[in-house]
Amino acid sequence: MSTATSATPQPSGVTADPAAGPPVFSVDGLWKVFGPKADRVPGDPDLTALDPAGLRTRTGCTVAVRDVGFDVRKGEVFVVMGLSGSGKSTLVRCLTRLIEPTAGTIAIDGEDVRAMDKARLRELRRHRAAMVFQHFGLLPHRTVLDNVAYGLEIQGMGRAQRRAKAAEVVAKVGLEGMEQRRPAQLSGGQRQRVGLARALAVDPQVLLFDEPFSALDPLIRRDMQEEVIRLHREEGRTMVFITHDLSEALRLGDRIALMRDGRVVQLGTPEEIVGSPADDYVRDFVRDVPREQVLTVRTAMRPASSADEAGSGPAVRPDATVSEAIEAVARAGSPARVLDQGRCVGIVDSAALLSVVAGMEAPAATEPSAAPEPSTVPEPSAGTERPEGAV
Ligand SMILES: Nc1ncnc2c1ncn2[C@@H]1O[C@H](COP(=O)(O)OP(=O)(O)OP(=O)(O)O)[C@@H](O)[C@H]1O
Numbered sequence: 001m002s003t004a005t006s007a008t009p010q011p012s013g014v015t016a017d018p019a020a021g022p023p024v025f026s027v028d029g030l031w032k033v034f035g036p037k038a039d040r041v042p043g044d045p046d047l048t049a050l051d052p053a054g055l056r057t058r059t060g061c062t063v064a065v066r067d068v069g070f071d072v073r074k075g076e077v078f079v080v081m082g083l084s085g086s087g088k089s090t091l092v093r094c095l096t097r098l099i100e101p102t103a104g105t106i107a108i109d110g111e112d113v114r115a116m117d118k119a120r121l122r123e124l125r126r127h128r129a130a131m132v133f134q135h136f137g138l139l140p141h142r143t144v145l146d147n148v149a150y151g152l153e154i155q156g157m158g159r160a161q162r163r164a165k166a167a168e169v170v171a172k173v174g175l176e177g178m179e180q181r182r183p184a185q186l187s188g189g190q191r192q193r194v195g196l197a198r199a200l201a202v203d204p205q206v207l208l209f210d211e212p213f214s215a216l217d218p219l220i221r222r223d224m225q226e227e228v229i230r231l232h233r234e235e236g237r238t239m240v241f242i243t244h245d246l247s248e249a250l251r252l253g254d255r256i257a258l259m260r261d262g263r264v265v266q267l268g269t270p271e272e273i274v275g276s277p278a279d280d281y282v283r284d285f286v287r288d289v290p291r292e293q294v295l296t297v298r299t300a301m302r303p304a305s306s307a308d309e310a311g312s313g314p315a316v317r318p319d320a321t322v323s324e325a326i327e328a329v330a331r332a333g334s335p336a337r338v339l340d341q342g343r344c345v346g347i348v349d350s351a352a353l354l355s356v357v358a359g360m361e362a363p364a365a366t367e368p369s370a371a372p373e374p375s376t377v378p379e380p381s382a383g384t385e386r387p388e389g390a391v
Contacts, residue, residue: 022109022110023071023074024072024074024108024109024205024206024238025071025106025107025129025206026106026110027069027070027104027105027106027107028069028104029067029068029069029103029104029105030068030091030094030101030103030104030105030106031063031068031103031104032063032065032087032099032102033062033102034061034062034064035060035061037061039103040059041061041102042103042104043103048063052261063261064090064091064262065090066087066261066262066263067263068263068264069264070264070267072238075236075237076238076239076254076255077228077232077239077241077252077254078238078239078254078255078256079240079241079243079249079252080241080242080259081244081249082244082258082260083260086259086260086261087259087261087262088242089242092208095113096121096125096129096208097113097114098131101114108129108206126154126155126202127203127205128204128206129204129205129206129207130199130202130206130207131210132196132207132210133210133212138191138194139183140182140183141182142182142183143179143180143181144170144175144178144180144181144182144194145166145170146166147198148170149162149165149166149201152166152201155202162201165201166197169197169201170194173194173200173227174193175190175193178190188215188216188217188220189220189223189224192212192216192220193224193227196212196228200231206239207237207239207240209228209242210242211242211243213225213248214243225248225251225252228241228252241253246285246286246289247289249270250289250294253270255269256268256273258273258282258285265278265279265282266279270294271294271295271296274289274294275291275294275295275299291357291359292321292323292326292353292356292357293321293322293323294321295356296318296319297316297317297320297324297325297336297338297348298338300322300352300355300356301338301347301352302347302348303346303347304344304347305347309335309337309347313332313335313336313337313347314328314329314332314334314336314337315336315337315339316337316338317338317339318339320338322353322356322357325348325353329353330350335349336348
């Protein structure tokens with residue numbers, strides 16, 4: 001597992017609104033068991049109580065996904081993270097039945113995926129939930145443009161129309177001018193972009209990424225992550241992203257499902273996973289994450305002690321990271337106010353911010369609450385030098 005030495009705050013673009021309509025994917029009680037007579041395993045408490053080695057000896061079966069449930073909300077980047085063998089690929093392949101689940105329910109927009117016939121499944125995979133693989137399987141004899149147009153060709157779109165659409169998407173992923181090249185004439189990162197463009201061209205409702213960047217060198221990988229963040233921000237497309245890399249998960253995910261031995265051991269925002277690990281396994285997993293770059297000032301703030309305190313001092317947004325607040329406090333030499341639409345919702349001081357960095361409970365950390373009057377305070381004057389994240 002790589003450590004998150006360069007974890008950065010989440011993208012602040014389009015984020016899913018939990019209240020915004022029904023989920024795109026809804027998964028409940030999902031199991032995938034490989035091996036003979038796999039069906040009998042999920043419903044048999046004697047078998048499910050066995051450890052992996054015991055189950056293998058007794059039945060020849062392996063449980064890859066164990067009683068998993070979650071919703072993928074419209075417009076979110078939902079990351080499935082875990083070490084090798086934890087069940088990530090199996091879980092995501094079950095969503096479109098590239099792997100047949102053993103038990104449980106899966107719905108897309110309320111429609112039962114397990115009840116779909118072959119034609120409906122094909123439509124699901126082509127139009128509604130397109131998979132982007134690590135090895136994109138580009139067609140070597142085709143140009144970039146024709147590779148991108150491939151999915152549209154399969155859909156039966158006419159040549160002129162699909163090439164026009166493909167050219168649009170090629171430009172969107174930054175490959176303008178390379179339309180006539182063949183895959184062998186591209187760098188690894190450029191090939192990834194072609195694969196991404198091919199998936200985007202069919203305009204799927206959800207993009208499913210299976211460790212698409214794990215073979216790339218770190219700089220190109222970073223570049224591709226930025227690309228995904230940009231696309232997400234601009235289009236608000238729902239994405240499910242598999243990775244075993246924690247820093248990638250923290251950078252991309254609106255929410256992260258952390259898997260171990262087929263189970264989801266914690267499902268939460270990067271801040272929840274880093275700030276409130278569910279168990280020792282998760283705590284150990286996130287131990288090296290620079291907390292100040294992931295946790296927001298909400299973790300450290302306390303109510304203002306007076307109207308005076310609520311009305312003066314540097315200002316930061318509620319979603320500013322602790323790191324950004326430290327900079328604001330250090331520059332001003334005084335505690336910072338957390339302003340939400342002009343209203344002071346709390347105060348962060350150096351002691352509380354340092355406690356977060358040190359991994360301690362902030363001394364007076366509190367839920368967002370209204371500060372004493374005046375509840376509406378002036379915005380900081382324009383032109384004041386402010387760190388990123390300050391309002
Ligand atoms: N076709 C199969 N037959 C038997 N066991 C399988 C099969 N596919 C996967 N498994 C087992 O299921 C478990 C989960 O595998 P899976 O590939 O989903 O993990 P993963 O988290 O995606 O791993 P990686 O990061 O290495 O790709 C592993 O124990 C694996 O050996």
